[in-house]
Amino acid sequence: MRIRQSVCVAVIAALPLVACSKTEAPYAVEEVPLAQVSADLAAGKTTSVAVTKAYIARIRQYDGPLHSVIRIAPDALDQAAASDARRKAGKALGPLDGVPLLFKDNIDTVGMPTTAGSYALIDNLPAKDAEVARRLREAGVVVLGKNNLSQFAGFRTTSAFNSSTVGGGAFNPYNTENSTCGSSSGSGVASAASFAAAAIGTETDGSVVCPSSTNGLVGIKPTIALVSRRGVVPISHTQDSTGPMARSVTDAAMLLTVMAGSDPGDAQSAESDAHKADYVKALDAQSLKGARLGVLRGTQGTSEATEPVYNAALEVLRAQGAELVEIPREQLEDLSQEQLTVLYYDFKQDLAAYLATTSPEKVKVRTLADLMAFNKTDEHEKVHGQEVFEFSEATTDFDAPEYKDARALGLQKARTEGIDKWLRENNITAVLALTNAPGGKVNPDGFVPPHGITKREDKGDKPPHATTYASIAGYPNLTVPMGLVNGMPVGLTFIGPAWSEATLLSYGYAYEQASHARVPPTAYKAAKK
Secondary structure, three states, X not given: OHHHHHHHHHHHHHHHHHHHOOOOOOOOOOOOOHHHHHHHHHOOOOOHHHHHHHHHHXXXXXXXOXXXXXXXXXXXXXXXXXHHHHHHOOOOOOOOOOOEEEEEOOEOEOOEOOOXXXXXXXXXXXXXXXXXXXXXXXXXXXEEEEEOOOHHHHOOOOOOOOOEOOOEOOOEOOEOOEOOOOOOHHHHHHHHOOOOOEEEEEEOOOOOHHHHHHOOOEEEEOOOOOOOOOOEOOOOOOOOEEEEEEOOHHHHHHHHHHHOOOEOOEHHHXXXXXHOOOOOOOOOOOOOOOOEEEEOOOOOOOOOOHHHHHHHHHHHHHHOXXXXXXXXXXXXXXXXXXXXXXXXXXXXXXXXXXXXXXOOOOOOOOOHHHHHHHHHHOOXXXXXXXXXXXXXXXXXXXXXXXXXXXXHHHHHHHHHHHHHHHHHHHOOOEEEEEOOOOOOEOOOOOOOOOOOOOOOOOOOOOOXXXXXXXXXXXXXXXXXXXXXEOOXXXXXXXXXXXXXXXXXXXXXXXXXXXXXXXXXXXXXXXXXX
């Protein structure tokens, strides 16, 4: 496939540069935290070129059966050499200077196409970085490459479609027959398998926290527009966010500190500068002492297998001094249908707004209708359904009563009568939940599941999902590894009110330091290419 060729071509193209450069001492990157890479660079114990080479070597060695990396940036080693030159001159740009990151392939990065996993965007070469990529590049990050993803962030069909036509099917490094969860599938796999210091994902409802949970990672979906969405292929301006996916809370905090902030290109981010913080400085291993936290039970993913792990995590929190308050199960409801109505309307309008920023010479589709027509004839795309596109195309505009009513009811149930009420009436500062079920066997493309995030159903057919509450409300959602279920990771969710990222990360850090629950993956090393 073109995806595998592009990775090989990019790596081969870099080889002459490697051969001609001064020999660098090898640097072992497996399971090395981003914070340690940063410290070693600052101390002169290694170079960015050595670190970047090490990640490229791991991608070449192990990613074949995982399909997590779509392409390596052709100038990755040049970026690394430039960072080393800055450090040598005493002009380092900060703690992230020279640290290699991978980006989900719906985030614009100059020098590589942004495909969103679709051949309709295979030649979509952005003229400038997405704001989040610009901020990280300005901090000296090496933009190492692009990660696989669920096509259009999973918003295309109601049947199974494992990842994308461009990247193929992504597989879990803990068991290569199992799901990675979507839609930031490649970012989850790549970060878990140490193909970069960390990865950047995006989420509408669960697409950062679910693959983080199922790949044994820390992931945070921030308050809506704390991180700018400009330059990211969208689903919904009301729910989309970009977030870090890393192997530790500290690493995620380091990234979010740089990523957060206002951007004139995203009007909803106007308040972000007033609320962003140094999230690393906020981390406190004693933060759970005296904290009152609400406990949700019976959410999606709950089973006889997950309950003991969840209960054990709650006991760790209690041992650290947290007071836990049970939130009655009857206060939760299925909000998926109100959410879907909003997403169908948002996608049609928001996708057209993004496509208008692309080059008409390179990207021929300018509307959702154009995209649907392309899919009917393109050899790569016509084999997959597009029911969700059809539902979205049938909507009108944001003045439609159906849209306004669904948006208002969702906010009322998720925010006013949901999270806000729980926090107020129980005098708690955050809500806890199981993030998701562990990754199960990958369903074949075209399989019709009994439930799905993009599927119209009768209200109440699905168990309520804590992630959906946070997504509709626009509130931050953090997941931290809490152990394994049948050999597969599961995460503990922390949800708080708007702009509470510092508090949530500090709670997550205290839990992480007390539990040491993350178990690194090993199964991928034995997988055949």
